[in-house]
Amino acid sequence: MLVAAAVCPCPPLLVPGVAAGAAPELDSARAACTDALGLLAAARPDRLVVVGPGEESEHGGYAAGTRGTFRGFGVDIDVTLGRPEADEPELSQRRLPTSLAVAAWLLERTAWADAPIEGRVVGEPLTPERCIEIGRDVAVRAERVALLVMGDASACRTLKAPGYLDERAAPFDASVAHALGKVDLAALKRLDTELAHELKVSGRAPWQVLAGAGEEAGLSGALLYEDAPYGVGYLVATWS
Structure with missing residues (x-):
């Protein structure tokens, strides 16, 4: 049974090395994420499942110990999703999204090390019904x-946002923030899947x-x- 949850944004800019000189702009978001993860640890779960968006057609699981990298963003930073479980078969060469x-x-x-970890990615085309079914299984x-x-929430909050300004973005983000x-x-x-797509929302399926x-x-x-720094809606929430 679910005993705790944390919702965090997923821009690579959260990693200071990627953000470089702009890193201080997301200090408060990083601090909120740290607080949220502290709540997860305090819940003392038997298993932590990490769910995030992937490429449009991508969905499936990632074992503990799977590696990821930010080298594609110009920095020599590698990460690992927890530690491999003792009975985990040899990991494939694919990388974390x-x-x-x-x-x-x-x-x-x-320094999370209290419970086994597994990752799951959900692609945008997954229907709400399928996402809900995955959640029940998790x-x-x-x-x-x-x-x-x-x-992430919408990417259309300002003129300089990745998706340009869309007046529907702020109300959509506010409704998600309230629901979380x-x-x-x-x-x-x-949640309106078509509107979420138009507003370039990456968090719809994970939510x-x-x-x-x-x-x-x-x-x-x-x-x-x-x-909404950079015109993209970022939300951090906890359930306990």
């Missing part, structure tokens, strides 16, 4: 499951996985961070 690499970097900063992976859910802060599962499940995982949990929520 960026969202899970950011999660691995956050976990390394907090919630029964162990007696006490924690979720680290990676994903209040653990409004129904609101998360009915709906979270909604499925939280159905039987009875958790309460808190919104720790809500802002």
Whole structure:
């Protein structure tokens, strides 16, 4: 059963080495992520499942010990998603997608080593129904499951945003922030997939996985961070 969850954004700019001179602009977001991961550790889960967006057609699992890198962003920084479990078969050569690499970097900063870890990536084309089904399956992976859910809100908050300015972006982000802060599962499940796509939202599918995982949990929520630096909506929330 789900006992705790943390929702974090997944831009590579969270990694100071990638952000370089712009790193201080996301200091408050990093601090909020650290606080959220502290809550996960305090819940003492038997298993941590990290869920994040991937390429459009990508979905599937990543074992503990899978490596990721930020070399594609011009920095010599490598990460590993936890430690391989003793009975884990030899890892493949595939690398973590960026969202899970950011999660691995956050976990390394907090020296996470309390529970086995596994990663799962969900592609944008997955329907809400399929995402919710995945969440239900994740919630029964162990007696006490924690979720680290990676994903960004809209990328259309300002004229200089990656998706340019869209007046629908701020209301959409506000509705997601409210749903995450209040653990409004129904609101998360009915997120408009077409609108999310138009607003370049990467977190829609991961948030709906979270909604499925939280159905039987009875958790309460808190919104720790809500802002749109660079015109992209970043949210940090906790469920416990």
